[in-house]
Amino acid sequence: MADRDTRLRSAPLRIASGQGFWGDDLEAPVRQVRGGPIDYLVMDYLAEVTMSIMQKQRARDPNAGYARDFVPLMERIFPDIVEKGIRIVTNAGGVNPEGCAQALLGAGRAAGVAGKARVGRVEGDDILERLPKLISEGHALANMETGAPLSDIVDKVQSANVYIGAAPIVEALDKGADVIVTGRSTDTALTYGPMIHEFGWSLDDHDRIAAGVVAGHINECGAQSSGGNCLIDWWTMPDMTEVGFPIVEAHPDGSFVVTKHGGTGGRVNRATVTEQIVYEMGDPTDYITPDVVADFTTIHLDEQGGDRVRVHGVKGGPRTDFLKVSIAYSDGWKATGNLTYSWPDAAQKARAAGVLLRERLDRLGLEFDAVRTELVGWDSTHGHLAGEPPADLPEVQLRIGVRGKNRAHVERFTREIAPLVLTGPPSVTGFAGGRPRVQEIMAYWPALIRREAVEPFLSVSVTDV
Amino acid sequence: MAMIPLVRLAHARSGDKGDTANVGVIAYDAAHYDLLVEALTPEAVKAHFGELVKGEVERFPLPNLHAINFLLHGALDGGGTQSLMNDAQGKVFSTALLRMEIAVPDEIAAQLPERGWAPDGWSAESYTGGGA
Incomplete structure (x- = not known):
């Protein structure tokens, strides 16, 4: 911690979104890296169904089971990020973060950055092989919608991954990783993990972490907050050919500005950001993540013009004793x-x-x-x-x-x-x-599991390219 | 009072969580937010969707964003990869809700601009920065 405190930043931190799902615009991350200044590039590749697809790929090939598109992308942009000091946080690791990291190390050498970058991976969210033991130890992993115990269908389970929080991402950043691949890190943690690392926030600082969660929610679906799939006056959207993906400019106090690179298409205003905020929303006062419970009814938006929206006032409450499992x-x-x-x-x-x-x-x-x-x-x-x-x-x-x-x-x-x-x-x-x-x-099969059954199994390792 | 389709007062986005679709309705004009809260009761929204929503409709107001979030339970034929629906992930339930006709005071209805559709003469080329 002392080491971190000496390099806490006060300047705004620019965290750019590069992918909203596995299959998103392949050029978007390249535009984010080359189109203007950013500090971090974050990419969300995982959806509920994605994990089971990756698990099947891994069953056929032990080196597979991650978002393959990520590796050729890194081969293209590795020299850029090394030159500019941009760090990357992504859940492209899927069900095989180690396999992804190995491919990434190869991509780094091919791109000529050997000795100039470090790759980190976060493992331990995958509990598929531990399920029988967990059930025998009394973890029912009951279906959150029906209440049925997992033992009813455990023979048919194809994948089981726990949504994990930002702590391992922060640890990898503290250890100097330039590119971090995780498994089922919660989407929003990819964005607020770097904030915790850079600003030295405590995980008990519920309001700031909740603000980071809101920023993560705005980043996690790529251009869906900057004009893509935006219904409002959709026919007026400026040049969508090279739509600008969102960039969060975060401040140490938890406030942030949503924007995009100049000269790109699309739009960032109150309406486009609000459409993304309500996307896949449940009870807005109870937005549960592994690290905090955010209250989306406390979000304040100020439209500043010029594709800039300031977000402030976000409140949060303490995390729960459970983590969510995606089965x-x-x-x-x-x-x-x-x-x-x-x-x-x-x-x-x-x-x-x-x-x-x-x-x-x-x-x-x-x-x-x-x-x-x-x-x-x-x-x-x-x-x-x-x-x-x-x-x-x-x-x-x-x-x-x-x-x-x-x-x-x-x-x-x-x-x-x-x-x-x-x-x-x-x-x-x-x-x-x-x-x-x-x-x-x-x-x-959505279920909950007690934190202590998962957190001791999480691991972080960092390797030079 | 005049009956006006919701699409003239609000925009919306929808998504899914299992077999539940969510629709976030956002007032174009903050001044109309209370009107939406009054008209879009869970009962009225449930009645609008009819057989499309098998379960309950829950409503969550977000006055800070002049938005209202609805959860439509049992709307996605099981959801995820189970669903046989074209819209298995509830992506366009948003526009289905915007079809709803709501009662609006005459003086407000008279002042509402025409909104919700591309204007006459609009060209698809403009979507890539071209056209007129």
Whole structure:
């Protein structure tokens, strides 16, 4: 700690968001690094479903199981970040932070920064292999929605990761890591971890940590706070070709300004930031993270103009005794197929095809937990609120899906779509893509676990490139 | 009183958490926030969605942002990878709520600008900085 205190900063800390999910704009992090001054680049790659996908990849290849896009990105920007002293914090490590770190060290050598940068990794959030022991020790890991104990489905679990807080990120930064890869670090911790490290905040300073959480929430979905997917007057959004991703300019007192690099597209104002604040929100007075409970009803926004919004006044309360666990388990199979019907009576034909297909599935004796019919182009987004389709609707796409426990039944369903072309309602097209694919359903099992069952297992290590 | 679609008074964003969709409704004009709180009761929102929301509707006001957050339980056919819905992650429940017609005093309704749609003559090219 004494070591840290000597280099606490008072100048604003610029923390840039580079990715909002695994699959986001690959050029965005490059623009953030090269488009103007930043101190940190943070990238969120993980969603609930992502962990189970990565776990499957790792089962096939022990070196896989992380966000692969991150490695070629680092090969491009390693020289930039070394030259400018930018540090990177990301949860790209997925279910294999060590594998990711090894690939990253290779990327660093290939990029010519050997001896000039340090790579840190945070491990221990993955409790998949410890589940039987944890259950035998009395951790029920009950489903937060249904109350059922995890033992009911433990044989079907594919991944189990604990949302961890900022402490290991801060430790890696204290140890001099320039690039830190974690597993299931909570999204917001990627942003407030650097604040704790740079400003020397105590984890008991609930208001400042809560402010960092709000900053993290604004950063965690990339351009969704700077004009992307923004509904308000959407047609006025300036040049979205190279949209500016958000940058948080943090101050030691917990206040911060949301902005973006000059000359980029998009917009940062009160409305674009507010849309992101309410995204995926539950009870706003009770925004629970591993390190603090933030109260989003205390957020104050001041629009400053010039793509700058000041955020201040955030209050928080003490953390809970529990951490959240994200568990994915195999829960059957599903498939969805599409056919397009044209005028006249497009919607009526599509509905007739749907009814016909359901009758055929019944007569084949196929059993499903659910069969769903939607008309894409009419009711697949607003349901009955769209009203009744007119007879002169130019075209509509029938979308029909099934899910069930029996894979063979779902497989047979995928073979019943194409026959409708010659054996059902007329003026049908759009089947050139072939049979639909059978997908395994990964159901989500949210649970809580006591901190002491996880925190002693967290580890941080730092290596020179 | 005049019946006005919510899209003329507010913008919104939605997301998911398991089988629950959330919709955050944000008043364009802070002066209309109280009007939204009065009209958008959980019961009224539940009635608007009808069969689209199987469970309860919870409401959380955020007067600091002149916004209201709604949780629509049982709206996503199980949610996540289980759901067979096109909108399995509830991304556009926001706009479904903005269809709702709410009662607005005549004098306010008369002053509301036309809002919510791209204007006539707008060109898609402008989205990349081109066009008129």
